[in-house]
Amino acid sequence: MATYMRPTMLMIALLSIFFTTAAQNSIPGLADVRTISQAEEFMVKYPALQGKIFTVESGKDTSELIAPLYSKQNGFTFSMDNYTFKVLQVDSTLSFRARYIYLNGGHFSKAQIDSLRSLILSKYKNGANFIELVQEYNMDGNMTGDTQWFTENQMVPSFETAVRQHKKGDIFTVDTPGMNWYHVVLKTFDDSFIKQLSLLRLQRNEL
Structure with missing residues (x-):
């Protein structure tokens, strides 16, 4: 029925x-x-x-x-x-979406962060699931690392610029040293106009 x-x-x-x-x-x-x-x-x-x-x-x-x-x-x-x-x-706004792993520069030295990010990148390139890597390494409590859709000027400039400069499927690192923020980022969607x-x-x- x-x-x-x-x-x-x-x-x-x-x-x-x-x-x-x-x-x-x-x-x-x-x-x-x-x-x-x-x-x-x-x-x-x-x-x-x-x-x-x-x-x-x-x-x-x-x-x-x-x-x-x-x-x-x-x-x-x-x-x-x-x-x-x-x-x-009706508003239409250019939007972006990615997953990330955040590493706190207040807890690790830059050398330790670079070592961790190299390890994360190596694991991903050898077949590890990114969400599982998020759950293992991410330090901000977001268990999926999903940014959801975000628009221009919603994120810190270093993060937004890096996401904009990459295409879907790219994995890359982002440094925001002034805030002690260091990321490994996987771009999960093409840029899209969200209505x-x-x-x-x-x-x-x-x-």
Whole structure:
């Protein structure tokens, strides 16, 4: 039974995304809401609609129900369950992603760090799994070493610059001596433009 319910529900949900005119016309004044500030004013004017503004990001929110939204533009409106949604803003930002092993220069001399990094690189090039190496050597508590998607100026310049200069699959070292930070980095994804959508959600009640 469950095998057939999921595709059917998904089809209904995705089809509802395309009926934008009906969704927008069902709430008077919604067609005039085009920006986040206008949405905030709209929510104050119509508190019964229990409005909420939230964001989804293509690098994090990748469910089958959310994914079709990333091809939509500002103003796209749709209904689902008892809610109406409107896309208020679409941002696209160049983003990067890698895994790393951090070594604390306050605990080791530079010679010891270089020796450790040589050992890590040798193990990786001889077939060791990078996540297992992270779990063995990383010193900041991140057990996978995953940076998640990060955008320009989110990381220290030395780290970001090194990641930008390499391609997916490259393994390399990064030194930030002023902070006693030393890394072995594996670039895990090609650089990508990540989309972030700001949406207004309204409950379809009587005004």
